Amino acid sequence: MERRGFSWSYFRLQLVFLGPAVLFFSLIVIAPFMLSIYYGLTNWNGVNSEIDWVGLANFKQIVMEDTAFRRAFWFTARYTLVSVVLMNAVGIGLALMLTQKLKTTNLLRTIFFMPNVIGGLFLGFIWHFIFVKGFASAGDALHIGVLQLPWLGTAQTSFWGLVIVSVWQYSGYLMVIYIAALLNVPPEIKEAAKMDGASGPRMLLSIIFPLIMPAFTICFFLAMSWCFKVFDLNLSLTKGGPFRSTESVALNIFNEAFGNNRYGLGTAKALIFFVVVALVSILQVRFTKKREVEA
Template sequence: MKTKKAMSHKDKTFLAMIIPVVVLFFAFNTLPLIKGAIYSFTNYRGYGSYDWVGFRNYIDLFTDIRVGNSYLFTFKYAIAGTILVNVLSLMLAIGLCSKIRCKSFLRGVYFVPNILGGLIVGYIFSFIFTYILPAAGEALNIGFLQNSILADERYAWIGVLIVGVWQAAAMNTIIYISGIQTVPADIYEAGMIDGANAWQTFRKLTLPMLMPFVSINLVLSTKNLLMVFDQIMSLTKGGPAQSTESISYLIYKNGMDGGQFGFQSANAVLFFVVIVTISIIQMKLTSRKEEQL
């Protein structure tokens, strides 16, 4: 009897602990999510009165050229970015885990881009793309560099990509380093005795052991790159000719100021579904690879 009473008291304490957390999360995450979904069925402009429009916004999403272009840009950016970020940071992590000098200094330096804010980094790189690179192109007589890549519809996305990768690679490198450190050293010794070369060691030993970290990094970097906003804000503001308008930026711009609250809510719901779907696929694919081990 006594123990039962003590148990229920304990359960009450646990409830008292969890309820504020759940209430807060519901009020400022789930509730706005539901509200956003409701607005997506209206023609609300952000002010004044509005009507229900059913699935009209969702149908319009698929015919809206500007929305289509923002998805094209964001995917192009996220796919190229995820590949570049993961290849670069894996190479960097392996390098930083080898027998090198100044190891802690180097690791410290390569993490710096991640602690700096995307907006300010964007402004700094904007100057490099607009003034330094063209001046260097002029001096070295390299044709395609002589104009700012940010001013060119075809290349502006590459400028945004360089900045995004520069920042994201830092975080992924640290995660890969901590992954490499979990691989026991005797595995490599066994590999060496079997006469494996550097590539074979990496392909057959390091990479399979790192699969859980590849999985984390793929999901993390794809998700963050898909949500790109700060760099767009400071580098291109979506231009030139809307060629670098990311989904987040379009939702912000037209939803908040452009009188498309309802329509952009539908866009946001679609964006949410896209992110969840991609993340689930990535986790499924990489976890299958882990099992094959």
């Protein structure tokens, strides 16, 4: 049996191809993450050179005293739950419609995908004008009560305003993933199900949806990551108002670190947020992975 020893040529090959990726990943991801752990244990204001070590005091203050952070977390959780469900429902609905034999299929796919390419800040300003000016004018002209609501003036309507814009922006992206999954369902399986008497709803629930479960896993993960990290849309559309009722966790962290000049406390909040989002994402992926089947 031949024993393979250390090979400099193989090591150099790995260094050439993997070295740049590892280097940039370390500089861009690992190093800032380790620094954030350090800053989260200090009371640095982000400006002065003096950094005072406070240990776990920031985390204790967040858990025990910071009601604004808990309120922002509760809002983000509700917003994420509602938005993720609606995004995926609209995305799979559009995908089912656009996998049929329609003359305008390619045009409709492009139209539904286009909102995703618009930046969040710009999109927020556009919808701010629509909610404040467009809906009000249309409601007065058509005498439709829903359009006359103060969409960005109350906590409840502002919440649903953010949900509407998020679903409108991201559903088209999820639609593309679902379309790819639907087109990869083996036609012989669908034919066999039809011969066994499976109707349309039965076909979807018992045959098609289990086969495209990997797409559900990806789409739910993406939607959750988008919604948990919502910042630019929240900033441009409501700025967390009225009275901080729609302030997301990301916006709360930003205001704490750069608005109140408490960088250490803001970094501690970001670390807590990272842990919670990571745990929720892991549980979601494991839950949907268990329901995947092979064709």
